[in-house]
Amino acid sequence: MSDFKVKFLPAEVSIEADEGVSLLEVARRAGYVMQSECGGQGTCRRCKVKLVSGDVFLTGEPNISSAEREQNLTLACLARIVEDIIIEVPDESELTFAKDEFKPQWLPGEHPGDELHTFALKVDPLLQCLSITVPKATLQNNSSDFDRLCSTLEREGCKRPFKADISILKGLSSALREDNGFLNVQTVRIGNTTEICSLDTTEERPLYGLALDIGTTTVFGRLIDLSSGEVAAESSEYNRQIPCGGDIIHRIIYAGNEKGLNELNQLVLDTIGSIFGNLISEVDATEDQVVASVVAGNATMEHLFLGMNPKSIREDPYVPTVTEFPLLQAGDVNMPQMPHSAPMFLSPAVASYVGGDITAGLLAAGIHKSDQLTLYIDLGTNGEVVLGNREWLTACACSAGPAFEGSGVRCGMRALPGSIDAVVRDLDSGGLTYNVIGGGTPRGICGSGLIDLLAELHATEIVDARGKLQQEKDGRIRKANRKAEMVLFDKVQTGGAEDIVITDVDLDNLVRTKGAIFAGIMTLLKGVGLQASEIERVVIAGGFGRTLNIENAIRIGMLPDLPRDRFEYIGNGSLRGAGLALLSRKMWGELHQIAKMITYFELSTWPGYMDEYMAALFLPHTDAALFPSVL
Numbered sequence: 005m006s007d008f009k010v011k012f013l014p015a016e017v018s019i020e021a022d023e024g025v026s027l028l029e030v031a032r033r034a035g036y037v038m039q040s041e042c043g044g045q046g047t048c049r050r051c052k053v054k055l056v057s058g059d060v061f062l063t064g065e066p067n068i069s070s071a072e073r074e075q076n077l078t079l080a081c082l083a084r085i086v087e088d089i090i091i092e093v094p095d096e097s098e099l100t101f102a103k104d105e106f107k108p109q110w111l112p113g114e115h116p117g118d119e120l121h122t123f124a125l126k127v128d129p130l131l132q133c134l135s136i137t138v139p140k141a142t143l144q145n146n147s148s149d150f151d152r153l154c155s156t157l158e159r160e161g162c163k164r165p166f167k168a169d170i171s172i173l174k175g176l177s178s179a180l181r182e183d184n185g186f187l188n189v190q191t192v193r194i195g196n197t198t199e200i201c202s203l204d205t206t207e208e209r210p211l212y213g214l215a216l217d218i219g220t221t222t223v224f225g226r227l228i229d230l231s232s233g234e235v236a237a238e239s240s241e242y243n244r245q246i247p248c249g250g251d252i253i254h255r256i257i258y259a260g261n262e263k264g265l266n267e268l269n270q271l272v273l274d275t276i277g278s279i280f281g282n283l284i285s286e287v288d289a290t291e292d293q294v295v296a297s298v299v300a301g302n303a304t305m306e307h308l309f310l311g312m313n314p315k316s317i318r319e320d321p322y323v324p325t326v327t328e329f330p331l332l333q334a335g336d337v338n339m340p341q342m343p344h345s346a347p348m349f350l351s352p353a354v355a356s357y358v359g360g361d362i363t364a365g366l367l368a369a370g371i372h373k374s375d376q377l378t379l380y381i382d383l384g385t386n387g388e389v390v391l392g393n394r395e396w397l398t399a400c401a402c403s404a405g406p407a408f409e410g411s412g413v414r415c416g417m418r419a420l421p422g423s424i425d426a427v428v429r430d431l432d433s434g435g436l437t438y439n440v441i442g443g444g445t446p447r448g449i450c451g452s453g454l455i456d457l458l459a460e461l462h463a464t465e466i467v468d469a470r471g472k473l474q475q476e477k478d479g480r481i482r483k484a485n486r487k488a489e490m491v492l493f494d495k496v497q498t499g500g501a502e503d504i505v506i507t508d509v510d511l512d513n514l515v516r517t518k519g520a521i522f523a524g525i526m527t528l529l530k531g532v533g534l535q536a537s538e539i540e541r542v543v544i545a546g547g548f549g550r551t552l553n554i555e556n557a558i559r560i561g562m563l564p565d566l567p568r569d570r571f572e573y574i575g576n577g578s579l580r581g582a583g584l585a586l587l588s589r590k591m592w593g594e595l596h597q598i599a600k601m602i603t604y605f606e607l608s609t610w611p612g613y614m615d616e617y618m619a620a621l622f623l624p625h626t627d628a629a630l631f632p633s634v635l
Contacts, residue, residue: 010027012092030085053091217361268308301360332349371393379564407517424457426553455514475488524613526620546577552573561623
């Protein structure tokens with residue numbers, strides 16, 4: 005029997021807990037999905053809860069304000085159960101899923117299926133779906149059921165030899181005799197063998213493939229009609245692993261805990277299961293109509309999806325367990341709801357920090373077919389950068405960190421309703437205007453807003469070249485805990501518990517993040533003996549890029565100072581590439597060619613990278629000649 009009872013408000017949920025158990029863990033068991041980007045280490049300040057009654061033992065000093073202490077707030081990850089307690093969970097401490105605002109959206113003028121037209125492709129999916137009639141056996145043609153099936157498939161264009169597992173063979177005899185030899189057969193070509201994946205005698209109906217992008221923050225799914233190539237439905241949710249760590253390093257550390265790997269594996273499968281349910285509900289399909297999938301994600305996410313320990317990814321010499329994955333079946337990974345035998349293809353990775361999401365994105369961007377020198381940047385937590393053209397590709401991961409997703413910033417948040425996503429300076433008055441997603445009062449500031457804010461504060465000299473607030477320049481700047489912070493909105497304006505501020509520590513994180521990205525770009529350029537001015541095309545990928553102000557990103561020194569018409573936004577390149585590979589055997593082959601083309605730069609050991617990084621820790625850069633348009 006457990007020692008104590010913990011009651012959670014406002015849900016009125018009670019749960020028993022043993023002495024010494026983390027309140028964060030108890031909250032998870034009670035059904036709460038708490039914000040915890042640091043993986044429960046007490047540094048992100050996201051898992052705040054209010055002690056309504058009772059007390060807890062703290063394993064460390066919570067990094068919260070005096071005002072929050074007066075409200076009996078503490079951090080759930082540092083709190084241990086020592087008696088019966090009642091807890092109130094604030095809305096901002098809880099992570100909610102399946103938000104409409106995270107539904108994948110098409111770019112202006114775009115239409116589902118455009119990728120096929122862009123590459124002049126016909127629908128030729130990895131999984132071939134055929135309706136055939138197998139001749140009956142006779143005394144004159146008394147070959148086996150399987151031989152007659154193979155001969156019929158060969159007449160339909162499939163190539164020998166054929167292979168089928170025992171479950172297919174067990175059902176073959178009865179299936180052939182159920183409807184005068186009529187069968188729906190699904191095959192996939194593996195090397196020199198055609199594998200028969202499934203067969204049935206049902207009436208013709210739509211069959212779908214699932215394209216998945218497993219992101220560190222968000223998981224996206226598209227249901228694609230395998231006959232037309234059209235996107236039938238799309239859905240996304242936060243990756244439910246987030247409470248175990250906001251970035252891949254914290255996830256890898258968490259996987260090393262007892263049962264941590266199994267928990268992370270189950271959490272991502274739960275996320276996919278929910279997305280899958282949304283997708284088939286939207287098109288009124290049954291589970292067995294989804295007959296194949298292509299999955300893309302960074303190397304850590306692909307490892308955790310497969311239940312493989314990613315420990316070696318963060319340990320010298322930084323190698324993943326595998327980069328090119330065998331063909332799997334949905335049942336091999338306990339893929340929720342999909343037919344056990346449905347083939348599953350994983351996008352090949354390149355190295356520990358350049359994964360299958362990047363190779364899929366490069367496929368969608370068509371860089372491997374272009375003569376133009378192209379820079380591809382995925383503005384996510386890992387900050388992957390690729391440089392090259394049809395002849396060669398180089399890549400690195402800048403370990404940008406989650407600052408642009410709101411982590412590591414006092415009032416940072418993701419791009420949700422209530423977040424400031426754009427900041428504009430009035431050129432006459434110098435005043436700042438803030439755009440809030442969904443309107444109303446702000447709750448915090450997201451990545452695109454942070455970039456705009458940094459650019460405008462530097463332009464008005466409120467922030468110096470090192471990214472430090474200059475108190476004498478603005479009356480809204482104050483000292484708190486001996487550090488400067490600038491009040492953007494006070495709590496009277498917002499009705500929140502704290503003022504919305506930007507601090508010197510926040511600005512330092514932002515400068516380091518932008519510096520890491522630009523240093524990665526410069527390292528790739530110098531590694532191949534080229535100048536930034538020679539870049540002919542810049543492709544920005546990732547959800548964050550949708551609201552990114554390119555001009556401001558250049559002004560702070562995050563992106564190279566190039567003519568603005570060279571920049572384009574591709575959206576979720578990983579998801580697009582997964583869809584292309586699903587619909588085209590040719591593109592699946594090209595995806596593997598891309599992975600083999602890439603030369604990976606391991607920045608942690610690359611000569612000169614730290615020099616580039618240190619030079620980039622100024623606004624916009626220590627070398628002003630690199631940014632001639634920035635006044």
